[in-house]
Amino acid sequence: MIDARQLTKRYGEKTAVDSLDFTVRPGTVTGFLGPNGAGKSTTMRMIVGLDAPTGGSVTVNGRRYAQHRAPLQEVGALLEAKSVHPGRSAYRHLKALALTHGIPQRRVVEVIEIAGLGSVARKRAGAFSLGMGQRLGIAAALLGDPQTVMLDEPVNGLDPEGVLWIRNLLTSLAAEGRTVFVSSHLMSEVALVADHLIVVGRGRLLADTTVRDLVRAAGGDTVQVATQDPARLRDVLAGPGVDVTGRIGSEELQVTGLTAREIGLKAAEHGIALFELSSRQVSLERAFMDLTRDAVEYHGSTTGTEAAESLGRTA
Numbered sequence: 001m002i003d004a005r006q007l008t009k010r011y012g013e014k015t016a017v018d019s020l021d022f023t024v025r026p027g028t029v030t031g032f033l034g035p036n037g038a039g040k041s042t043t044m045r046m047i048v049g050l051d052a053p054t055g056g057s058v059t060v061n062g063r064r065y066a067q068h069r070a071p072l073q074e075v076g077a078l079l080e081a082k083s084v085h086p087g088r089s090a091y092r093h094l095k096a097l098a099l100t101h102g103i104p105q106r107r108v109v110e111v112i113e114i115a116g117l118g119s120v121a122r123k124r125a126g127a128f129s130l131g132m133g134q135r136l137g138i139a140a141a142l143l144g145d146p147q148t149v150m151l152d153e154p155v156n157g158l159d160p161e162g163v164l165w166i167r168n169l170l171t172s173l174a175a176e177g178r179t180v181f182v183s184s185h186l187m188s189e190v191a192l193v194a195d196h197l198i199v200v201g202r203g204r205l206l207a208d209t210t211v212r213d214l215v216r217a218a219g220g221d222t223v224q225v226a227t228q229d230p231a232r233l234r235d236v237l238a239g240p241g242v243d244v245t246g247r248i249g250s251e252e253l254q255v256t257g258l259t260a261r262e263i264g265l266k267a268a269e270h271g272i273a274l275f276e277l278s279s280r281q282v283s284l285e286r287a288f289m290d291l292t293r294d295a296v297e298y299h300g301s302t303t304g305t306e307a308a309e310s311l312g313r314t315a
Protein backbone atom coordinates (compact mmCIF):
# COMPACT_ATOMS: atom_id res chain seq x y z
CA MET A 1 0.00 0.00 0.00
CA ILE A 2 1.29 3.43 -0.97
CA ASP A 3 -0.19 6.44 0.74
CA ALA A 4 0.51 10.03 -0.36
CA ARG A 5 -0.78 12.91 1.75
CA GLN A 6 -0.50 16.47 0.46
CA LEU A 7 2.69 15.34 -1.24
CA THR A 8 4.47 18.35 -2.73
CA LYS A 9 7.78 18.94 -4.51
CA ARG A 10 9.05 22.31 -5.64
CA TYR A 11 12.20 22.96 -7.65
CA GLY A 12 12.76 26.70 -7.21
CA GLU A 13 9.75 28.41 -8.80
CA LYS A 14 8.51 25.18 -10.38
CA THR A 15 5.97 23.05 -8.51
CA ALA A 16 6.53 19.58 -9.95
CA VAL A 17 4.15 17.82 -7.53
CA ASP A 18 1.33 19.81 -5.98
CA SER A 19 -0.47 18.60 -2.83
CA LEU A 20 -1.15 15.09 -4.10
CA ASP A 21 -3.44 12.84 -2.08
CA PHE A 22 -3.83 9.24 -3.23
CA THR A 23 -3.72 5.62 -2.07
CA VAL A 24 -2.42 2.69 -4.13
CA ARG A 25 -3.98 -0.55 -2.89
CA PRO A 26 -2.76 -4.15 -2.97
CA GLY A 27 -4.20 -6.86 -5.22
CA THR A 28 -4.71 -4.64 -8.22
CA VAL A 29 -2.70 -2.82 -10.88
CA THR A 30 -2.92 0.95 -10.49
CA GLY A 31 -1.98 3.07 -13.48
CA PHE A 32 -0.30 6.43 -12.88
CA LEU A 33 -1.17 8.54 -15.87
CA GLY A 34 -0.33 12.02 -16.99
CA PRO A 35 1.17 13.90 -19.89
CA ASN A 36 4.92 14.55 -20.07
CA GLY A 37 6.11 16.70 -17.21
CA ALA A 38 3.03 15.97 -15.06
CA GLY A 39 5.15 14.96 -12.07
CA LYS A 40 4.93 11.16 -12.27
CA SER A 41 8.66 10.43 -12.05
CA THR A 42 9.14 13.00 -9.29
CA THR A 43 6.33 11.37 -7.28
CA MET A 44 7.85 7.92 -7.76
CA ARG A 45 11.29 9.18 -6.75
CA MET A 46 9.80 10.57 -3.53
CA ILE A 47 8.11 7.22 -2.82
CA VAL A 48 11.50 5.50 -2.72
CA GLY A 49 13.27 8.36 -0.97
CA LEU A 50 15.39 9.49 -3.95
CA ASP A 51 13.86 12.95 -3.61
CA ALA A 52 12.70 14.61 -0.41
CA PRO A 53 9.23 16.15 -0.41
CA THR A 54 9.02 19.93 0.04
CA GLY A 55 5.74 19.30 1.84
CA GLY A 56 3.42 16.47 2.84
CA SER A 57 4.48 12.84 3.05
CA VAL A 58 4.38 9.48 1.34
CA THR A 59 4.53 6.08 3.00
CA VAL A 60 4.81 2.49 1.84
CA ASN A 61 3.01 0.01 4.09
CA GLY A 62 2.67 2.67 6.75
CA ARG A 63 6.30 3.82 6.88
CA ARG A 64 8.50 6.16 4.92
CA TYR A 65 10.82 4.22 2.59
CA ALA A 66 13.93 5.07 4.62
CA GLN A 67 12.31 3.74 7.82
CA HIS A 68 12.04 0.21 6.43
CA ARG A 69 14.76 -2.14 7.65
CA ALA A 70 14.94 -4.03 4.34
CA PRO A 71 13.54 -1.54 1.79
CA LEU A 72 14.37 -3.68 -1.27
CA GLN A 73 12.19 -6.44 0.17
CA GLU A 74 9.41 -3.91 0.71
CA VAL A 75 9.38 -1.95 -2.56
CA GLY A 76 10.89 -2.94 -5.88
CA ALA A 77 11.19 -0.01 -8.25
CA LEU A 78 12.15 0.50 -11.86
CA LEU A 79 12.85 4.18 -12.31
CA GLU A 80 14.64 5.79 -15.24
CA ALA A 81 17.39 3.66 -16.80
CA LYS A 82 19.32 2.20 -13.90
CA SER A 83 23.03 2.75 -13.71
CA VAL A 84 24.52 -0.64 -14.39
CA HIS A 85 28.27 -1.00 -14.81
CA PRO A 86 28.54 -1.55 -18.60
CA GLY A 87 31.31 -4.13 -18.23
CA ARG A 88 29.36 -6.20 -15.73
CA SER A 89 27.06 -9.04 -16.76
CA ALA A 90 23.38 -9.03 -15.80
CA TYR A 91 24.09 -11.99 -13.53
CA ARG A 92 26.93 -10.25 -11.70
CA HIS A 93 24.97 -7.01 -11.39
CA LEU A 94 22.03 -8.83 -9.77
CA LYS A 95 24.36 -10.94 -7.64
CA ALA A 96 26.07 -7.82 -6.27
CA LEU A 97 22.69 -6.26 -5.49
CA ALA A 98 21.55 -9.44 -3.75
CA LEU A 99 24.76 -9.65 -1.69
CA THR A 100 24.52 -6.08 -0.44
CA HIS A 101 20.88 -6.54 0.57
CA GLY A 102 21.08 -9.96 2.21
CA ILE A 103 19.05 -11.64 -0.51
CA PRO A 104 19.78 -15.34 -1.20
CA GLN A 105 21.66 -16.16 -4.44
CA ARG A 106 18.95 -18.52 -5.66
CA ARG A 107 16.66 -15.51 -6.01
CA VAL A 108 19.08 -14.09 -8.64
CA VAL A 109 18.52 -17.16 -10.81
CA GLU A 110 14.77 -16.89 -10.28
CA VAL A 111 14.49 -13.24 -11.35
CA ILE A 112 16.71 -13.89 -14.40
CA GLU A 113 14.15 -16.52 -15.41
CA ILE A 114 11.15 -14.28 -14.65
CA ALA A 115 12.67 -11.45 -16.71
CA GLY A 116 13.46 -13.74 -19.65
CA LEU A 117 17.18 -12.93 -19.43
CA GLY A 118 18.39 -16.54 -19.28
CA SER A 119 20.21 -16.51 -22.62
CA VAL A 120 21.98 -13.17 -22.07
CA ALA A 121 22.59 -13.19 -18.31
CA ARG A 122 26.35 -13.73 -18.73
CA LYS A 123 26.77 -11.02 -21.40
CA ARG A 124 28.04 -7.52 -20.66
CA ALA A 125 25.11 -5.25 -19.68
CA GLY A 126 26.78 -2.48 -21.72
CA ALA A 127 25.90 -4.38 -24.90
CA PHE A 128 22.21 -4.72 -23.95
CA SER A 129 19.44 -3.26 -26.10
CA LEU A 130 17.04 -0.79 -24.48
CA GLY A 131 14.52 -3.60 -24.06
CA MET A 132 17.03 -5.94 -22.41
CA GLY A 133 18.08 -3.07 -20.12
CA GLN A 134 14.41 -2.64 -19.11
CA ARG A 135 14.14 -6.35 -18.37
CA LEU A 136 17.28 -6.17 -16.23
CA GLY A 137 15.81 -3.20 -14.35
CA ILE A 138 12.64 -5.19 -13.74
CA ALA A 139 14.65 -8.22 -12.59
CA ALA A 140 16.41 -5.94 -10.08
CA ALA A 141 13.06 -4.53 -8.93
CA LEU A 142 11.75 -8.05 -8.25
CA LEU A 143 14.93 -9.27 -6.55
CA GLY A 144 13.72 -8.67 -3.00
CA ASP A 145 10.38 -10.38 -3.75
CA PRO A 146 8.73 -7.11 -2.70
CA GLN A 147 5.12 -6.66 -1.67
CA THR A 148 5.00 -3.39 -3.60
CA VAL A 149 6.24 -3.06 -7.19
CA MET A 150 6.58 0.33 -8.83
CA LEU A 151 7.58 0.76 -12.47
CA ASP A 152 8.10 4.07 -14.29
CA GLU A 153 7.15 3.74 -17.98
CA PRO A 154 8.13 0.04 -18.10
CA VAL A 155 7.17 -0.57 -21.73
CA ASN A 156 9.64 2.02 -23.02
CA GLY A 157 11.96 0.31 -25.47
CA LEU A 158 10.22 -3.07 -25.33
CA ASP A 159 9.19 -4.89 -28.49
CA PRO A 160 5.61 -6.24 -28.84
CA GLU A 161 6.56 -9.52 -27.17
CA GLY A 162 8.13 -7.58 -24.31
CA VAL A 163 5.02 -5.41 -23.96
CA LEU A 164 2.85 -8.52 -23.69
CA TRP A 165 5.25 -10.02 -21.18
CA ILE A 166 5.06 -6.89 -19.00
CA ARG A 167 1.27 -6.93 -19.10
CA ASN A 168 1.12 -10.55 -17.98
CA LEU A 169 3.77 -9.98 -15.32
CA LEU A 170 1.92 -7.00 -13.81
CA THR A 171 -1.39 -8.85 -13.81
CA SER A 172 0.12 -11.90 -12.09
CA LEU A 173 1.96 -9.78 -9.48
CA ALA A 174 -1.36 -8.11 -8.61
CA ALA A 175 -3.13 -11.49 -8.55
CA GLU A 176 -0.58 -12.59 -5.92
CA GLY A 177 -1.91 -9.76 -3.76
CA ARG A 178 0.91 -7.29 -4.37
CA THR A 179 0.58 -3.55 -4.78
CA VAL A 180 1.47 -2.70 -8.39
CA PHE A 181 1.93 0.95 -9.41
CA VAL A 182 2.87 1.66 -13.00
CA SER A 183 3.26 4.97 -14.78
CA SER A 184 2.62 5.81 -18.39
CA HIS A 185 1.67 8.76 -20.56
CA LEU A 186 -0.42 6.46 -22.77
CA MET A 187 -3.99 5.70 -21.74
CA SER A 188 -4.29 2.91 -24.32
CA GLU A 189 -1.38 1.07 -22.71
CA VAL A 190 -2.52 1.47 -19.12
CA ALA A 191 -6.17 0.61 -19.82
CA LEU A 192 -5.12 -2.87 -20.93
CA VAL A 193 -3.54 -3.74 -17.62
CA ALA A 194 -4.77 -1.41 -14.87
CA ASP A 195 -8.03 -1.53 -12.96
CA HIS A 196 -7.47 1.65 -11.06
CA LEU A 197 -6.17 4.97 -12.38
CA ILE A 198 -4.53 7.97 -10.79
CA VAL A 199 -4.33 10.79 -13.30
CA VAL A 200 -2.12 13.83 -12.78
CA GLY A 201 -1.42 16.99 -14.74
CA ARG A 202 0.98 19.80 -13.86
CA GLY A 203 1.61 18.08 -10.54
CA ARG A 204 -2.05 18.06 -9.49
CA LEU A 205 -4.47 15.19 -9.03
CA LEU A 206 -6.98 15.21 -11.91
CA ALA A 207 -8.73 11.90 -11.27
CA ASP A 208 -8.64 8.94 -8.91
CA THR A 209 -10.94 6.46 -10.57
CA THR A 210 -11.38 3.04 -12.12
CA VAL A 211 -10.94 2.34 -15.81
CA ARG A 212 -14.54 1.20 -15.76
CA ASP A 213 -15.91 4.46 -14.36
CA LEU A 214 -13.80 6.51 -16.74
CA VAL A 215 -15.06 4.49 -19.69
CA ARG A 216 -18.62 4.87 -18.46
CA ALA A 217 -18.21 8.62 -18.01
CA ALA A 218 -16.90 8.84 -21.57
CA GLY A 219 -20.02 7.03 -22.78
CA GLY A 220 -17.80 4.51 -24.51
CA ASP A 221 -18.50 1.43 -22.50
CA THR A 222 -19.67 -0.77 -25.35
CA VAL A 223 -17.50 -3.77 -26.07
CA GLN A 224 -17.91 -5.68 -29.29
CA VAL A 225 -17.52 -9.45 -28.88
CA ALA A 226 -17.68 -12.25 -31.40
CA THR A 227 -17.87 -15.76 -30.03
CA GLN A 228 -18.40 -19.37 -30.90
CA ASP A 229 -21.16 -19.68 -28.33
CA PRO A 230 -23.13 -16.42 -27.91
CA ALA A 231 -25.92 -17.99 -25.84
CA ARG A 232 -23.49 -19.34 -23.25
CA LEU A 233 -21.46 -16.15 -23.18
CA ARG A 234 -24.67 -14.18 -22.49
CA ASP A 235 -25.35 -16.42 -19.47
CA VAL A 236 -21.77 -16.12 -18.23
CA LEU A 237 -21.73 -12.32 -18.52
CA ALA A 238 -25.20 -11.71 -17.04
CA GLY A 239 -25.20 -9.67 -13.85
CA PRO A 240 -26.28 -6.40 -12.29
CA GLY A 241 -25.53 -3.39 -14.51
CA VAL A 242 -24.54 -5.59 -17.45
CA ASP A 243 -26.44 -5.38 -20.71
CA VAL A 244 -25.81 -7.77 -23.62
CA THR A 245 -27.42 -7.28 -27.00
CA GLY A 246 -27.04 -9.06 -30.35
CA ARG A 247 -29.08 -10.37 -33.25
CA ILE A 248 -30.49 -13.89 -32.94
CA GLY A 249 -28.27 -16.32 -34.79
CA SER A 250 -25.37 -13.85 -34.92
CA GLU A 251 -21.95 -14.57 -33.42
CA GLU A 252 -21.60 -10.90 -32.47
CA LEU A 253 -22.66 -9.37 -29.16
CA GLN A 254 -22.48 -5.82 -27.83
CA VAL A 255 -21.79 -5.62 -24.11
CA THR A 256 -22.11 -2.66 -21.75
CA GLY A 257 -21.23 -2.63 -18.06
CA LEU A 258 -18.08 -4.77 -18.35
CA THR A 259 -14.61 -3.95 -19.67
CA ALA A 260 -13.04 -5.93 -22.52
CA ARG A 261 -10.62 -7.34 -19.97
CA GLU A 262 -13.39 -8.58 -17.67
CA ILE A 263 -15.19 -10.17 -20.62
CA GLY A 264 -11.99 -11.85 -21.84
CA LEU A 265 -11.26 -13.22 -18.37
CA LYS A 266 -14.81 -14.55 -17.88
CA ALA A 267 -14.82 -16.18 -21.31
CA ALA A 268 -11.45 -17.82 -20.62
CA GLU A 269 -12.65 -19.02 -17.23
CA HIS A 270 -15.55 -20.84 -18.90
CA GLY A 271 -13.57 -22.06 -21.90
CA ILE A 272 -15.54 -20.00 -24.41
CA ALA A 273 -13.61 -19.12 -27.57
CA LEU A 274 -13.70 -15.45 -28.65
CA PHE A 275 -13.05 -14.34 -32.22
CA GLU A 276 -13.21 -10.61 -31.50
CA LEU A 277 -12.98 -8.46 -28.38
CA SER A 278 -12.80 -4.72 -28.93
CA SER A 279 -13.71 -1.80 -26.73
CA ARG A 280 -14.22 1.75 -27.90
CA GLN A 281 -10.75 2.84 -26.86
CA VAL A 282 -10.95 5.99 -28.92
CA SER A 283 -13.40 7.44 -26.43
CA LEU A 284 -11.21 6.29 -23.54
CA GLU A 285 -8.26 8.11 -25.10
CA ARG A 286 -10.50 11.13 -25.60
CA ALA A 287 -11.62 11.03 -21.94
CA PHE A 288 -7.95 11.13 -20.92
CA MET A 289 -7.22 13.98 -23.31
CA ASP A 290 -10.23 15.95 -22.04
CA LEU A 291 -9.08 15.41 -18.47
CA THR A 292 -5.52 16.52 -19.14
CA ARG A 293 -6.08 19.15 -21.88
CA ASP A 294 -5.28 22.12 -19.66
CA ALA A 295 -2.37 20.29 -18.07
CA VAL A 296 -0.35 19.49 -21.18
CA GLU A 297 2.84 21.53 -21.13
CA TYR A 298 3.69 21.29 -24.81
CA HIS A 299 0.84 21.23 -27.30
CA GLY A 300 1.72 19.74 -30.67
CA SER A 301 -0.80 22.04 -32.34
CA THR A 302 1.14 25.22 -31.55
CA THR A 303 1.32 27.30 -34.70
CA GLY A 304 4.59 28.61 -36.08
CA THR A 305 3.81 32.15 -34.94
CA GLU A 306 2.89 31.05 -31.41
CA ALA A 307 6.02 28.92 -31.20
CA ALA A 308 8.18 31.81 -32.38
CA GLU A 309 6.48 34.14 -29.88
CA SER A 310 6.98 31.75 -27.01
CA LEU A 311 10.60 31.20 -28.01
CA GLY A 312 10.99 34.96 -28.12
CA ARG A 313 9.56 35.25 -24.61
CA THR A 314 11.92 32.69 -23.13
CA ALA A 315 15.03 33.88 -25.04
Ligand SMILES: Nc1ncnc2c1ncn2[C@@H]1O[C@H](COP(=O)(O)OP(=O)(O)OP(=O)(O)O)[C@@H](O)[C@H]1O
Nearest residue numbers: 011014016034035036037038039040041042043185
Ligand atom coordinates in the same frame (compact mmCIF):
# COMPACT_ATOMS: atom_id res chain seq x y z
N1 LIG B 1 15.63 18.02 -10.74
C1 LIG B 1 14.75 18.86 -11.28
N2 LIG B 1 14.99 20.19 -11.31
C2 LIG B 1 14.11 21.07 -11.84
N3 LIG B 1 12.92 20.71 -12.39
C3 LIG B 1 12.62 19.41 -12.39
C4 LIG B 1 13.51 18.41 -11.85
N4 LIG B 1 12.92 17.19 -12.00
C5 LIG B 1 11.74 17.42 -12.61
N5 LIG B 1 11.55 18.73 -12.85
C6 LIG B 1 10.37 19.35 -13.48
O1 LIG B 1 9.23 18.91 -12.77
C7 LIG B 1 8.15 18.63 -13.66
C8 LIG B 1 7.69 17.20 -13.47
O2 LIG B 1 8.68 16.31 -14.01
P1 LIG B 1 8.55 14.72 -13.97
O3 LIG B 1 9.77 14.18 -14.64
O4 LIG B 1 8.26 14.28 -12.59
O5 LIG B 1 7.29 14.49 -14.89
P2 LIG B 1 6.76 13.16 -15.57
O6 LIG B 1 5.28 13.17 -15.40
O7 LIG B 1 7.49 11.99 -15.06
O8 LIG B 1 7.10 13.41 -17.09
P3 LIG B 1 7.69 12.44 -18.21
O9 LIG B 1 6.55 11.57 -18.65
O10 LIG B 1 8.11 13.42 -19.26
O11 LIG B 1 8.84 11.70 -17.58
C9 LIG B 1 8.66 18.93 -15.06
O12 LIG B 1 8.24 20.22 -15.44
C10 LIG B 1 10.16 18.87 -14.90
O13 LIG B 1 10.79 19.72 -15.83
